Amino acid sequence: MNRGIVFRTLPCVSLVLATIFFAWTTVPTTINAQVSVQAGEASMIGNGTSPLTAFVPQDVEINAGESVTWTNPTPVAEPHTVTFFTDDKLLAPPLAPFTVPNSTEFTLVTQGANAEPSIVPSSGSDNTSKTVVIDNARSSSPVVLDSTGKNVTFLKPNATYTMQGDEQYVNSGWMWPEGGVPPGAPFLATFTVKFEEPGTYPYLCIVHPWMTGSVTVN
Numbered sequence: 560m561n562r563g564i565v566f567r568t569l570p571c572v573s574l575v576l577a578t579i580f581f582a583w584t585t586v587p588t589t590i591n592a593q594v595s596v597q598a599g600e601a602s603m604i605g606n607g608t609s610p611l612t613a614f615v616p617q618d619v620e621i622n623a624g625e626s627v628t629w630t631n632p633t634p635v636a637e638p639h640t641v642t643f644f645t646d647d648k649l650l651a652p653p654l655a656p657f658t659v660p661n662s663t664e665f666t667l668v669t670q671g672a673n674a675e676p677s678i679v680p681s682s683g684s685d686n687t688s689k690t691v692v693i694d695n696a697r698s699s700s701p702v703v704l705d706s707t708g709k710n711v712t713f714l715k716p717n718a719t720y721t722m723q724g725d726e727q728y729v730n731s732g733w734m735w736p737e738g739g740v741p742p743g744a745p746f747l748a749t750f751t752v753k754f755e756e757p758g759t760y761p762y763l764c765i766v767h768p769w770m771t772g773s774v775t776v777n
């Protein structure tokens with residue numbers, strides 16, 4: 560071969576090889592499929608629109624290593640959760656009573672809003688405390704209780720969580736449709752779970768416990 564041709568083609572060949580190598584090293588070796596599930600949607604009832612409280616599709620099947628993302632496309636301000644749990648006792652109520660010192664004062668953040676905390680007298684005889692009923696973060700926020708149930712981890716809003724398979728409780732928090740978030744609540748729009756372990760994972764919505772679904776991991 561003519562030396563001139565070799566010297567002219569060598570840079571081109573090197574460039575092609577470098578491009579292939581760069582592309583090979585930057586492309587993930589596993590491409591995970593992503594399955595989408597809608598938590599709630601709208602259905603026409605008579606002349607109006609009523610939120611449909613169901614997961615669509617209700618049951619999904621994936622392979623280990625793949626993810627499922629839940630969203631809330633409901634056109635009215637209706638929240639939904641995606642909640643995995645091992646015992647009915649773990650279904651976190653939306654509101655929970657807490658005891659605070661009697662001297663505690665509550666100041667409304669949004670002046671003029673038609674709102675007040677629910678305060679009830681404490682059952683104790685000392686009169687130094689009162690009971691206030693407030694939002695339960697283990698219901699409204701993304702949170703995980705591990706296999707012992709003792710370690711509580713709050714996730715970032717719209718988190719992707721990798722399911723170990725032995726958790727006692729995995730909750731998306733209240734996912735609101737866009738534009739329907741109440742004042743003071745974080746905007747949770749999605750919840751993504753990556754499943755590594757084969758098995759069937761049933762779940763429900765703790766706001767509407769008849770909303771059930773399952774993920775089967777092969």
Ligand SMILES: [Cu+2]
Binds near residue numbers: 599640
């Ligand atoms: Cu729901």
